[in-house]
Amino acid sequence: MIQAQKGTKDVLPQEAYKWHYVEGKLRKIAEEYGCREIRTPAFEATELFTRGVGETTDVVQKEMYTFEDKGGRSITLKPEGTAPAVRAFIESSLYSEAQPTKLYYFTPVFRYENVQKGRFREHHQFGVEVFGAPAASLDAETISLAMRAISEVGIDNLKLHINSIGCPKCRKAYNDALKGFLKDNLNNLCKTCNSRYEKNPMRILDCKEEKCKVITKTAPVILDYICDDCKEHMDKLKGYLEAMGISYEVDPYIVRGLDYYSKTVFEIINNDITVCGGGRYDYLIEQIGGPSMPAVGFGMGLERLIMTIEGAGLEIPKPDHIQLYIGSMGEKASLEAMKLTYELRKKGIKCDCDHMGRSVKAQMKYANKLGAKYSLVLGEDELDKRVARLKKMEDGSTIDINIDDYEAVSRIIKGE
Template structure:
C-alpha cells in the first residue's frame, strides 16, 4: 500500500513552487523598505510558551495544538502560530537591549489540528511581521500599511480593512464584568468550552465558532464602550495615521482575534468575505513569557490563502523562464562536449540542460520543447571537430552560427 501524506498536509510540487517564490520575494522587497529583517525560529517550542502566550482558554491551545512529550519527558508543541516563537527569540537573544524599534519578518510553517478548509490546512504556512519597542500608534499603522501593500502590489484591489480596540488589562477588567453580567442569563446555553471560559476569560466566548454561542453574543456589550482614556486616545491616533496614509477602514467592534495576547489595536483584512490577514498589538506578551515590559505589534498572513486569493481574483503570477538552453548531442564525443559546455555555461548563470537519458536526436528536440528551453544546440562529432554549431532560437527558429568555445557570445545571444 502506498504511503500517503498525512491528512491536512499538501505537497508543494516543482511546477507550482514559482508562485510561492514570487509572493515571498515580493514580501521581502516590501518589508525591506520598512527596515524589517528576517528571523527563523524552530518548528517546535516548549508547550508552556503557547499556553502562557496564546492563552490556555483559546481554541488554539484547547483544541488545535500538536503537543507531545519528547524522549526527555518535556512537553513539546509544533508551533501553531508565528508570533510567540518570534517573541521568545527576541527575549532569549537579548534583542530588547538593541536600539528600538526592532523589526522582524518571517516565513514559517504552522501546525493546527483543525477541520481542513479552503486555504487552511493542518500544516500551512505564514508570512508575518513583528515590531517591538514602540507604544506609538504610528507603528500600528505602519504594520497595517505593510499588510495592505502586500495584497495591493500583488494586484488585489477589493480589500476591506476592519479595525478595533480591545483595550488593556485595566479597561478589560471592567468590560469582562459587563460581559459576564450579559452572558449569565444564557450560561446554560453556552457550549462546554465557553462555560469553562466564563469565569477565567469571558472575552474568548466572543470568538467561539459554535453557532449557539455566536447567536448568544450577537447583542453582547461592545468593548469600545468600556475602553479607558489611554486606549481610546491610542485608537484615535491610529485612525489619524491611517488617514494620513489614505488607508480606508471600518471600525468593527466584533473583532477580538483568536489569541489572548492581543491588546488595544486588532485588525483584519477581508477579501470577498474571507479574512486574508489578521494582527494587532500585544503590549504584554514579552513580559508574560519572561522578558522586560515592552510593547509590540504585528500580523500573520497565510501563504496558501494569499495565493488562493490571487487566483480567485484572476491574478496570474508570472511564470519564470526555467531553461535558457538545451544542448542535445550525437555520439560519445558530442555527448561529452555537450556535458562540458552545459556545466560551463551554468557557472556563468545560464540555465542549461543536456541529455542524460541517451535519447535519439528527435526525442531530445521534443524534450527541449517540453522543458520550454529558449534556445537549442545540437553537438555531434563534426561540431566537435570544427568547434562550431548552430544555436537555434525556439520562438522563431532563427539560427546563430557560433564557436563552441566563445562563451561570452553564448551569454550575449541568450541574454539579448
C-alpha cells in the same frame, strides 16, 4: 502506498514558482520597511504557547500538536509565529539594542483543525513583528506594510477592519459587562464557552459554534468600555491611517483568536475572506519572561494568499525553467555538451543536456517539454568547426555561435 497526512499538501515543482513569486514580493516589501528576517525552530516548549497564546484559546484548547519527547519534556509544534519570535527576541537579548526592532519571517505552523478550502493542518505563514515602540504610528505603519504587501501580489478590493480591545485596566469592566450579558444564556453556550465564562469571557466572542455566534451577536461592545488612554491610541491610529490615505472600517466585534492582543486589532479582508490579521501586544514580552516592552505585528497564511490570487484570476508569471537545452549525437559530443552545460551554468544560464541516450529527435521533443527558450545540437561537424547553430524555440530563428565563447553565448541567451 504511504500518502501525505490529512491537512498537509506537497508543493510540487509546477506550483513552487508561485511560492517563490509571492515570497519574493513579501520579502522585498518587508525589507523596504526596515524589517530583518528571523527564523525560529519548528517546535518549542509547550509552556511558551499556554502562557503566551492563552489557555482558553481554541489554539491551545483544541488545535495544538503537543507531545512528550524522549527526555520527558512537553513539546509543541508551533501553532503560530509570534510567540517563538518573542522568545527568540528575549533569549538573544535583542531588547538591549536600539529600538524599535523590526522582524519578519516565513514559517510553517501546525494546527489540528477541520480541513477545508484554504485551511490546512500544516500551513505556512508570513509574519512581521515590531518590538519596542508604543506609538500608534507603528500600528499604522505595520498595517500599511500588510496592505501594501497584499496589493503588491495583485490583490485589490481590500477592506481594512480595525478595533481596540483595550488594556487590562479597562478590559475588566468589559468582562464584567459581558458576563452579565451572558449569564442567562450559559446553558445555551457550548461546553468550551462555558469553561471560558469565568476565566476569559471575551474568548466566547471568538467561538465558531453557530449557537454561540447567535447569542453573542448583540453582546456589549468593548469600544464602549475602553479607557481614555486606549481611546486616544485608537484615535491616533485613525489619524495616521487617514494621513496615508488608507481607508478603514471600525469593527467592534474583532477580538482575534489569541490572548496576547491589547489595544489595536485588525483584519484585512478580500471578498469576505480574511487574508491577514494582527494587532498590538504590549504585555506578551513581559509575560514570557522579558522586560516590559510594547509590540505590534501580523500574520498572513501563504496558502490562503495564493488561493486568493488564483481566485481573482490573476496570473503569476512563470519563470524560465530551462533557457538552453544542449542536444548531442555520439559519445564525444555528449562529453562536449556536458562541458558546455557546466560552463554556461557558471555564467548564470539555466541549461540542461541529455542523460538518457535519446535520439536527437527525442532530445528536442524533451527540450520542448521543458519549455526551453533556446536549443542547440552538437555533432561531429560542430565539434570540428567549434560552431553550433543556436535555435530560438519560439520562432525557429537561428544564429551561429562559437561553442568556446561562453561569455558571448550567455549574453545572447540573456538578451544582452
